[in-house]
Each structure stands twice: as structure tokens, then as C-alpha cells.
Amino acid sequence: MKLTLSIFFLVLLFTACEVKPQKINYGSDNCQYCNMTIVDRQHASQIVTEKGRSYKFDAIECMINYHTEHSDQSVAMYLVNDFNTPGKLIDATTATYLISPEISSPMGANLSAFNSKQVAQKTQAEYSGKLYDWEVLRLYLKEKY
Template sequence: MKQFTILLFVVLCVAIGCSVGPKPIDYGHVGCHYCSMTIVDKQHAAQLVTEKGKVYNFDAIECMMNHLKDENEATIALFLVNDFEQPGELVDATMATYLISGNIPSPMGEYLSAFAQEGAAVKTMEKQDGELFTWVAMKKRFKF
């Protein structure tokens, strides 16, 4: 019985440890997987989660996009970006609307922000100028 209990404990630990889902970004303490810069900006950070549950954090959306050039997208379960309107809130990157505006700097200088709601992106663009993109258009822009 003791061996069964130990085996059950090990199986549960493995199952819980390999869960596929977003993980909170430890702002100010964790570094960007792509450029190693400490992640502090809650409006521009991004995250990838693999099918196996491994999490990659990025200080800027452009770092995530550059990382994806060399990544097999089929191994990625979740593509996440911070919602510019709700700092620190990760949203589905494939459904987000992107704004490149020279009036809104991002950590790596691409002036790239993401919005969970297209309407919020449009309103921000009307105030700040710039150009809107979809996920597909962003992938083309970053050439992958």
C-alpha cells in the first residue's frame, strides 16, 4: 500500500507540474527569454507556453515575435500578450489587435502594443496615431 501511495504522489506531482496554462510573470525579477532584459513593463510583456507546459517570458511582444522565427509553432500551446488597457493581464495573442504607434514606446523600440479588444486599439490609434495589425499580419511583418 505504501508503494501505491508513493506512486500516486509522483504521478500527481508530474501531472500538476506539467499543466499547460499561463503563469504569472514575476515583474522586476524574471528576465526575457530572448534578450535577457529584466521584465518590468506590464503593458508590453508576452509569454509562450509549450504543449509540455514550459513557459517562456518576454519583456516585449517584439522579443516573442523574434523568438518565434526559430521556433516550431506546432510545439506552442499558448501565445499570450499583455493587454495594453489592462496592464499585467495576459490575453490570447492570436485574437489580439496590435498597434504600432511612434507615440507609445515599447521596451525594445518597436512601438508595438497589443489590445484584447479591437475597439480599444482603434480608440488608442485615434489618439496616438499609428497602424493596426492582426496576429496574421504581425507574423508577416516579423517574417515567419
């Protein structure tokens, strides 16, 4: 009995701190930064800390601004939704970003993420705008906001 109880608590401990993304419940989850309801499957994002805590955002700029204000948190994953595959989270650090006045996003930055640079360039050719990688985008938003 004692061994079974010990095993149960060990399993509970390891599963409670699992570092993985959490499902975004569109229409009911709120943005950690601006508190708006997350409804847009093309622009939502998420931070997962090294302790396994998940923070969900309605827009990429909310995620970046939140982390700028909470830089003491150790982040395991930055995730963004792929514009062309709504609802699919991809690694934010390897994504390519497009800011285009022709593509609206929830907080008005007109910022979208793409899984590949080629797809982002094709979208840019269709809608105009400027492309960014993760590091340049973070610097740009830090200066802008």
C-alpha cells in the same frame, strides 16, 4: 504505502506538465530572447509550450522573434499583456495590435496589444499608428527583423 507513493508520483507528474501561463515576476524575470529584465506590465508576453514550459518576454516582438528562431517548439499558448489592463495576459492570436510612434515599448517597435479591436481603434485615433491582427503582425515583423 506502495499505493500512496504511486498516487503521489502520478499527481506530481500531472502537475509538473500542466499547460498554463506562469506568473511574470516584474523586475526580476528576464526576457528569454534579449535577456533584459521584464519591467513593463503593458508590453510583456509569454509562450507556453504543449509540454507546459513557459518562456517570458519583455516585448511582443521578442516573443515573435524567439518563436521564429525556435519554430520547432509546439506552442500551446501565445500570450500578450493587454495595453489597457497592465499585467493581464490575453490570447495573442485574437488580440489587435497597434504600432504607434507615440507609444514606446521596451524594444523600440512601439508595439502594443489590445483585447478588442474597438479599443485598439480608439487608441489609434488618439495616438496614430497602424493596426494589425496576429498573422499580419507576424509577417510584418519577420520581414522587418
